[in-house]
């Protein structure tokens with residue numbers, strides 16, 4: 001249970017971040033819902049969280065900009081005075097091959113998807129004191145598996161996981177647990193972009209996970225909530241894969257077994 005805890009979920013207004021924000025609220029945490037462009041979605045999420053009987057606040061900040069991160073933490077300090085859980089979930093990036101990635105695209109994607117974890121964690125721990133804080137980064141299988149067109153995001157996720165491991169060891173003496181959750185494709189707005197491109201034959205299609213369906217936003221949120229619980233205290237610097245078995249069996253499996 002997370003009763004009395006305060007959580008920040010970046011990109012908590014839509015998709016996987018929203019499911020995480022709601023799951024943490026269901027566990028009793030007050031939640032800061034960070035967003036960038038769509039204020040209305042963030043406000044809707046805040047209202048859904050408040051109906052669960054905990055407090056919530058939407059804060060606009062582009063996590064790719066250090067000054068905006070600073071402003072967000074000033075607001076969190078003013079409103080809540082502390083932070084127990086940081087979920088670095090927000091991500092961005094255009095579909096590109098590595099050979100077509102230019103310095104601007106590199107900086108945009110790496111700043112939002114990987115550097116943000118570092119800057120957020122540096123500020124978050126100041127509000128965590130030695131309160132056994134939790135930090136969870138949201139990654140994807142593209143950090144280690146190649147998917148054409150996913151190069152900028154995949155590279156940023158590999159960097160994110162490396163940042164996460166360094167933070168896990170540096171913050172271990174302060175009883176702050178740092179881990180990542182890595183998912184295969186999920187049918188959010190961003191996920192649908194890639195699923196539609198695959199259906200249109202623009203990129204190779206992925207197999208259905210051996211578990212028989214796509215990973216849902218709740219599948220990811222449940223694992224994040226577990227990593228934020230005391231039951232996960234001895235898990236440090238790990239990337240927990242939530243993919244229905246896809247990464248170890250990247251082929252289609254029929255009801256009868258391995259096929260197609």
Ligand SMILES: NC(=O)c1ccc[n+]([C@@H]2O[C@H](COP(=O)([O-])OP(=O)(O)OC[C@H]3O[C@@H](n4cnc5c(N)ncnc54)[C@H](OP(=O)(O)O)[C@@H]3O)[C@@H](O)[C@H]2O)c1
Pocket residue numbers: 010011012013014015016017034035036037038039041061062063064088089090091092112138139140141182183184185186187188189190191192
């Ligand atoms: N969907 C998948 O298939 C999948 C698979 C594996 C991992 N993931 C990871 O899961 C996380 C969430 O993905 P999703 O599919 O749920 O994404 P999504 O539906 O596109 O939602 C993205 C969220 O991030 C926010 N955001 C985007 N850029 C931001 C920025 N610069 N600063 C602050 N917030 C920003 C958005 O806010 P606004 O709407 O206000 O801009 C929105 O709340 C990402 O880290 C993604 O890489 C996704």
